[in-house]
Amino acid sequence: MLDEELKRRASMVTDAIEKLLPVVHPQGLYKASRHLVDAGGKRLRPSMLILAAETVEGDQKVVLPAAVSVELVHNFTLIHDDIMDHAETRRGRPAVHVKWDESGAILAGDTLYSKAFQILASTKTDPGCVVASMEMMAGTCTAICEGQWLDMEFETKNRVSEDEYLEMIEKKTGVLYGAASWVGATLSGAPEVQVNGLEEFGRLVGMGFQIYDDVLDLTAPPEVLGKPRGGDLVEGKKTLIMIHAMERGVVPEVLGKKNATTEEIEAALSVLEENGSIDHARTKAAALVEQGKRALDVLEDSEAKDLLLELADYMISRRY
Amino acid sequence: MLDEELKRRASMVTDAIEKLLPVVHPQGLYKASRHLVDAGGKRLRPSMLILAAETVEGDQKVVLPAAVSVELVHNFTLIHDDIMDHAETRRGRPAVHVKWDESGAILAGDTLYSKAFQILASTKTDPGCVVASMEMMAGTCTAICEGQWLDMEFETKNRVSEDEYLEMIEKKTGVLYGAASWVGATLSGAPEVQVNGLEEFGRLVGMGFQIYDDVLDLTAPPEVLGKPRGGDLVEGKKTLIMIHAMERGVVPEVLGKKNATTEEIEAALSVLEENGSIDHARTKAAALVEQGKRALDVLEDSEAKDLLLELADYMISRRY
Known part of the structure; x- marks a missing residue:
């Protein structure tokens, strides 16, 4: 049922994108801007925004532009991150900087950024x-930049603590889910205590989502992942799994070794599994999601609230 | 006197930047974001915003955050443009992507972008x-992206018409001056006719400024320019000067020739001068500025209005 309900809201968002971000002159710029957006993705952030509005009796139609806005912000960060990370593909398509070039990708991202604010400003409710x-969305974008900066800094650091990692994913991933819920509730005129509860829910669940993403990168079947597993490992990323292992003196040889073989990666995976590092990440993700769910105690019961709680569980049980 | 008055407003803006964009954790990101901003520049856009507010009896203090916002947007575009144009220096300093790296410059620009919107949202006046x-500022950022896209497209095109060029500089340079004036007046509660007159003034004067910039690139003494002259020429830029020349069958050999000697550039300059192409650009810049000044007829007389009219003249008579 969750799946059905998410799809319905995702398709509202996709239709609204078609209307709010048309391919106009200069067409090349708008095609580059739409490239990733049109490749789909699960639209979890805009769906969470709409559901958050529904939990406080908000109107789906009123918050729809804001839902589009949060999806565009997400896609803008993906386009710029892919340039910085030299990622070649995304959602089964060539990355924007591969299909166009780096300049095109910088501009496509910048365009989504400004369109997101234009669209949010067009919301028809109390000014x-x-x-x-x-202000919340702009502050969130600042935090995302800080998170990406920290993530890049970690690659050059020998030691990253668990707290530093958690700060990084809170900024890089958590706050946008938090902002989505906050904005959905705020535009619906909800009282502060509910707005803040929804923000905490989104932020913590988003952090759980990111940690679980790191788990999937190591454990999901390659055919489900759409790429070989262990990508973070060979990139030398300091994920929670790696931090846990390194604190116990376990440093897989393939860490940061971009030409590692599948066998080497599988061997490292076994070591991380035996060391309890993967379970540690799974447990942390689950704890964050539980804490997030409790933050919804401030809401009246409703179908939308049940869906949000289900969505939270889905985020750490999905297969990709 | 204009100089004095501009400096006073520029220094208000510089002080406000110090307060509104402090260097906080992660310091590297904020240092990279402040690198160009702190190098100064003339702060013409925020000064125009403040003066526009003053012409409609607005309060300098109320619009100061908006003035900072427009300056940050300008600096964000410079940082990203320098990456795209492979420019090495700016305002006598190494470009951000040179001092840090491309990833750092992308993020520094993105941070200024979101800070600009955070700061604008904090304006204390009618919501x-x-x-x-x-909405105006976000739409302006979209237009700037379109302008930069067109500018890059022109480099690969054999023929660019004068109208296409004017559209490009309107978007790349004109609209931000227009938005600065528009926002200054709007936040001061000015009536629509005055708001629109000020927007037209800023936009047209900004276009004149850009055309005159192209003239200076060819004619200013290198020691004033801070770089060898003829940079646009050897980069193969389709400026109004080049478009005029090419339409008359004059194509300097050094066009797009990055290793051209000073002698070759000086010879091309003489040809363009004899052909009337440089005068054509000067005349067009002056006409746009005159048209912009007439748009201020909708305003009551005031000291601030006189300063705006003087500023308009300065923009096409400055030495750098």
Whole structure:
């Protein structure tokens, strides 16, 4: 049922994108901007925004532009991150900087960024709530930049603590889910205690989602992942799994070794599994999601609230 | 006197930047973001915003965050443009992507972008005016991306018409001056006719400024320019000067020749001068500025209005 309900909201968002981000002159720029957006993805952030609005009796139609806005912000960060990480593919398509070039990808990202704010500004509700939502969204974008900066800094550091890692994923992933929920509730005129509860829910669940993503990168079947597993490992990423292992003196030889063989990666995977590092990440992800769910105690019971709780569980049980 | 008055407003903006964009954790990101901003520049856009507010009896203090916002947007575009144009220096300093790296420069630009919107959202005045200003600023950023896209497209095109060129500089340079004036007036609660007159003024004067910039690139003494002259020429840029020359069958051999000697560039300059191409650009810049000044007829007379008119003249008579 969750799947059905998510799909319905995702398709509202996709239709709205078609209307709010048309391919106009200069067409090349807008095609590059739409490239990743049109490749789909699960639209989890805009769906969470719409569901958050529904839990406080908000109107789906009123918050739809904001839902589009949060999806565009997400896609903007993916386009720029892919340039920085030299990622070649995304959602089964060539990355924007591969299909166009780096300049094209920088501009496509910048365009999604400004379109996101234009669209959010067009929300038809109390202007005070719109200004507050725009301030929240802009602050969130700043935090995402900080998170990406920290992530890049980690690659050059020998030691990263668990707290430093958690700060990084909170900024890089958590806050955008938090902002989605916050904005959905704020534009619906919800009282502060509910708005803040929803923000905490989104942020913590988003962090759990990111940690689980790191687990999937190591454990999901390659055919489900759409790429060989262990990508983070050979990239030398300091994930929670690696931090746990390194703190116990376990440093897989393939860490940061870009030409590692499948056998070497599988061997490292076994070591990390035996060392309990993968379970540690799974447990942490589950704990964050549980904490997030409890933050929804401030809401009245509703179908939308049940869906949010289900969505939270889905985020750490999905197969990809 | 203009100089004095501009400096006073520029220094208000510089002080406000210090307060509104502090170097916080992660310090590297904020240092990279402040690198160009701190190198100064003339702060013409925020000064125009403040003066526009003053012409409609607005309060300098109320619009100061918006003035900072427009300056940060300008600096964000410079950082990303320098990556795309492979420019090594800016304002006598190494470009951000040279001092850090491309990833650092992408993120520094993105951070200024979101900080600009955070700061604009914090404006203490009627929320309806703030939302309108944010929508205007976001739409302007979109137009700037379109302008930069067109500019890059022109480099690969054999023929660019004068109209295409004017569209490009309107988007790349004109609209941000237009938005600065528009926002200054809107946040001060000015009536629509004055807001629109000020927007037209800023936009047209900004276009004149850009055309005159192209003239200076060819004619200013290198020691004033801070770099060898003829940079646009050897980069193969389709400026108004080049478009005029090419339409008359004059194509300097050094066009697009990155290793051209000073003698070759000086010879091309003489040809362009004799052909009337440089005068054509000077005349067009002056006409746009005159048209812009007439758009201020909708304003009551004031000291601030006189300063704006003087500023318009300065933009096409400055030495650098």
